[in-house]
Amino acid sequence: MRMENELLDVTIIGGGPGGLNAALVLGRARKKVTIIDEGRPRNAVTREVHGFLTRDKITPHEFRRIAKEEISNYPSVSFVADTVVAITGTDGQFQIETVQGQTFASKKVLFAVGMKDEPLDIPGLKDVYGKSAFVCPYCDGWELRDQPLVIIRRGAELLHFAALISGWTDRFTVCTNGPDELTDTERKELRRHQVPLFDSPIRNIDSSDGIVQQVVLADGTIVPCTGIFFKPELITGSDLPRMIGCSITEWGAVVVDDFGKTNVPGVYSAGDAASRMHQAIAAASMGAFVAAAINNELSIEAWG
Numbered sequence: 001m002r003m004e005n006e007l008l009d010v011t012i013i014g015g016g017p018g019g020l021n022a023a024l025v026l027g028r029a030r031k032k033v034t035i036i037d038e039g040r041p042r043n044a045v046t047r048e049v050h051g052f053l054t055r056d057k058i059t060p061h062e063f064r065r066i067a068k069e070e071i072s073n074y075p076s077v078s079f080v081a082d083t084v085v086a087i088t089g090t091d092g093q094f095q096i097e098t099v100q101g102q103t104f105a106s107k108k109v110l111f112a113v114g115m116k117d118e119p120l121d122i123p124g125l126k127d128v129y130g131k132s133a134f135v136c137p138y139c140d141g142w143e144l145r146d147q148p149l150v151i152i153r154r155g156a157e158l159l160h161f162a163a164l165i166s167g168w169t170d171r172f173t174v175c176t177n178g179p180d181e182l183t184d185t186e187r188k189e190l191r192r193h194q195v196p197l198f199d200s201p202i203r204n205i206d207s208s209d210g211i212v213q214q215v216v217l218a219d220g221t222i223v224p225c226t227g228i229f230f231k232p233e234l235i236t237g238s239d240l241p242r243m244i245g246c247s248i249t250e251w252g253a254v255v256v257d258d259f260g261k262t263n264v265p266g267v268y269s270a271g272d273a274a275s276r277m278h279q280a281i282a283a284a285s286m287g288a289f290v291a292a293a294i295n296n297e298l299s300i301e302a303w304g
């Protein structure tokens, strides 16, 4: 239980796999930690988490419940359900403020705030996202194996994705939803693999109970399918890292070194927010090793 005005060792912002595993490691290292989470993870739309050893097919909710239960064995960790809105101060003495008016003082800050999807602008995509439309074949390709799929992507990276998805199904059609941004050679390459390619804008995605039935194009073409993979547009889960001076990559991630350290002393980041590998187990793994780096820094500072 946190005492009023207590100086915490670490405040973790974000309670997804990244923040939770960091809390577990820091709790076991007997550090005073508060994990503040507003509870809006990017995978909230999905029914199952896949590819996480010992947890394959667990629901995101159950994953978090078990994690919290395990972490609660370590009494120096507390959970707060709230949204952090401001951070001031410097290394050793940060002040953290939440939307509900709570304040925390902390030596170090760890951003495990994840990434967020930009609004999905294709009509009907929202209804199927996380149920039969996905972004990552490593996460959801198995469930859609051998099925007729639509890939919504464009440009050179489309070729890379087409080669990748062919490991799960050879029954896929590409809809670029506007100009395909391919070279003649790239188009020829898709033809060589007999991949149908349509560049007419998508008018609508028809579905029933979250399962896509067909993609309807503006020129009247109808592409029947039972699943979709599309390229999401992502932004950092929170603007706070940028607001306190952390460098941000052009794709919206917090810039960190090999130990999760940002350019702002005392501030770290882990998980999707600081990585290009957007998977739960990768976020958890990064949370664990960044927690060890923070603990190392705290131990050296305390030792004197």
Ligand SMILES: Cc1cc2nc3c(=O)[nH]c(=O)nc-3n(C[C@H](O)[C@H](O)[C@H](O)COP(=O)(O)OP(=O)(O)OC[C@H]3O[C@@H](n4cnc5c(N)ncnc54)[C@H](O)[C@@H]3O)c2cc1C
Residues within 6 Å of the ligand: 013, 014, 015, 016, 017, 018, 019, 020, 036, 037, 038, 039, 040, 041, 042, 043, 045, 046, 048, 049, 050, 051, 052, 082, 083, 084, 085, 112, 113, 114, 115, 129, 130, 134, 135, 139, 140, 237, 238, 240, 270, 271, 272, 273, 277, 278, 279, 280, 281, 282, 283
């Ligand atoms: C459709 C979909 C399906 C997926 N399927 C899989 C899968 O099957 N297997 C897999 O391994 N991965 C999957 N992923 C990816 C996986 O969900 C992420 O890699 C993982 O959740 C990242 O964990 P994280 O802790 O970095 O961030 P998140 O899990 O996104 O957690 C970040 C948390 O920080 C909170 N937060 C943000 N800002 C603040 C603030 N200011 N104050 C307080 N809290 C804040 C958010 O509300 C959120 O709860 C999927 C993703 C999507 C979108």
